[in-house]
Amino acid sequence: MPALAPYATVYAPDMMGAGFSDRPAGIDHSVRGTAQRLLRFIEKLGISTFDLLGTSRGGAVAMMAAAECLERNGGPRLRRLILVAPVNPYSAHGQRLAPFFGSILGGELFRLTVVRMSFLYPYFHSRLYADPKTIPPEALAGYTAPLAKAGLFEHALSIAKTWTEDLRGLETALPKLAGVPTLLLWGDKDPAVYASSAEPLAKYFPNSKLIIFRGVGHLPYEECPEEFNRALIEFLTRGELSV
Helix, strand or coil: CCCCCCCCCCCCCCCCCCCCCCCCCCCCCCHHHHHHHHHHHHHHCCCCEEEEEEECHHHHHHHHHHHHHHHCCCCCEEEEEEEECCCCCCCCCCCCHHHHHHCHHHHHHHHHCCCCCHHHHHHHHHCCCCCHHHCCCCHHHHHHHHHHCCCHHHHHHHHHHCHHHHHHHHHHHHHHHCCCCEEEEEECCCCCCCHHHHHHHHCCCCCEEEEEECCCCCCHHHHCHHHHHHHHHHHHHCCCCCC
């Protein structure tokens, strides 16, 4: 955010259920439901045009929000998309595990293991990085701090319940995004959303640029922040992409 501040007004909302936002029971946490709330957030702020950056599942939400935005008459106008290792239908990782945790049996197993075994958090966190040396010293504390607000794990399980349906819906929405200038950023060692899914996803974005960071995992903005910020700022300040 400090790197972007000289070029734009930056908003980084915690979606409902995530971060330090409220976690009301029964809310729709599907990708489409989250995307619609994001667009209402933008409308309430009175923003007329905007660029949208999403990472991991937030990338899926960003793509769905873009599709919803393009279908509307009036309201805020999307200029550009930045997708950082976005969850997509072409990465095999998680397509079986997430729906399992969304089931009754999988949910109970999740509560009995992950929720109760906090000593495993450093292990799960470190797996997102290609090189443990690139993990910022305060990163784990930052990611675990929202656990102090009850309901974070239930939010994660609610996401898992709609995972398969979300991917189907996203695949249906992708053809609508062909005209959106898009920057795709990925680490070639990403263990969560495989970099091999970047090219099939990029086919839906003819006006796009794909940058693969070498020796980087799922969190390029932490693992190679200078390269990441440079690519992002260049995209946002150079205007429309030329194909």
